[in-house]
Amino acid sequence: MPYCPECGAEVYASAEICPSCGTRLKKPHTELPRNAHGDLVTGEKSEVLAVILGFFIIGAGLMYAGRVGLGIFHLVLSILLFWTILVPLALWIYGMLKGYELCKENNMLWLQYLEENR
Incomplete structure (x- = not known):
């Protein structure tokens, strides 16, 4: 099991917030970016x-x-x-x-x- 980087408490791997100290363990994913024309950017292009x-x-x-x-x-x-x-x-x-x-x-x-x- 992983540990909280802030308080060192043991946390579940799927936990987003530490139950002991309340530190956010995972950043929430932001929405995919859009270019100047409003199209979704979904990966690199050569x-x-x-x-x-x-x-x-x-x-x-x-x-x-x-x-x-x-x-x-x-x-x-x-x-x-x-x-x-x-x-x-x-x-x-x-x-x-x-x-x-x-x-x-x-x-x-x-x-x-x-x-x-x-």
Whole structure:
């Protein structure tokens, strides 16, 4: 059986509060974090993978990063305006950079959540 770190009394492993001194033994888990767009952050995402996906398919990096609608919009717009060359090129570059940025933000929020719930 574990012991209370404050008073040293023996406590049940499932106890959240020490019955002897009232010290909280376990931190209550906080709600999963949300990013700036209101989406739940549920784990780490690879920034490199977002860039690689975005390199091969316009909008795929955005979709991987959680912005599926925006990624599909970029893909469809690039297909419709392929003849302009500049619009697909701008969307291609923007998609890779934004996918990287979104994954980085996601990972920062996830690491903060893990630190708070140790």
